[in-house]
Amino acid sequence: MLELLNEEFNFMIRKLKLLEEAYKQSVDHNVRLTVKEKVFFDLCENINEFYKMFEIDFENCKMSSLREILELIEKVIKAVSIVSLPEISSSEAKKVLKLKGKQLSLFVKKYNEVVKNEKLTYYSTIIDNKFIMLTYKDGEYYGVVSIIPKNIRIKKNLCCFCKQFRDGDEIMFIQNVLSNSSSGKYNSIGQYCCSDYKKCNNNIENSEQLIKFLSYDRLKNKVR
Known part of the structure; x- marks a missing residue:
């Protein structure tokens, strides 16, 4: 096999x-x-x-x-x-996503339930107006928590990860933000992404752009 x-x-x-x-x-x-x-x-x-x-x-x-x-x-x-995505512990999810309390517990529960039954490249969900994305590659978890802007309707655009055009509520703009607490400055990278992880996972053929986006904070820290 x-x-x-x-x-x-x-x-x-x-x-x-x-x-x-x-x-x-x-x-x-x-x-x-x-x-x-x-x-x-x-x-x-x-x-x-x-x-x-x-x-x-x-x-x-x-x-x-x-x-x-x-x-x-x-x-x-x-x-x-x-190959299925591996389940994740609360401590691992907290380290990768910086979530706490109910948001952390709810995400871990939803993620672990989904990966038991679905074959995915990544999983995403929305909790308290936060778009949360997580994947696993070469022994490491990668994830991001992006605040969803209010009252913004995005026109038809291309998902960076599955390369399919989506329109309206099917597409959203997400950001991976890196803050420097010592200088007060922020760096970020943004991409258009499917709002429905199932549709995206049915079409994605390469995880390179996904990992690049989710590992932005790690790459920036290496440069410093």
Whole structure:
């Protein structure tokens, strides 16, 4: 069984769908084979062990029938599993998110309940007008708490993390703010993000921008 992160699984699914599209949209067999080769190359380049597990299956797929292609896709999907985000303790959440009291308890409870049942790249929720986001990568938790501005309606914009356009209540502007208590100065980075973590997690294919945003305070502290 090949274990994938949620974003890797989304990437894989999108690439595999290109095989079906190539068959339906092109009558040129060479074009279909070229698409297959490109799909396999992209998957091997981005997913460890993919070449080792599926080289023969892709080689045997001649792109000669839709049934053959769908069987390949089904075989690949059945051979992978999505890694769940780990649960978090109150002490860990407090350290990463700087939450306290009821907000901390409520977030930890909601987060741990969700990650038991859903396959995610990150989790987010709104508590007391605060947008709270948390993820886990390479043995570390990353998170942010962003105050939601009141009475601001955002026009259609692109989510920085899943690269999908959202409109109205589906998109929001969040900030990761770093304060310097000694100088009284503030530094911040802001991004547009889906308000619904489920929709975002269904489309996100790379966590690089997410981790970059959530680790802003750590990067700034290293520079100082």
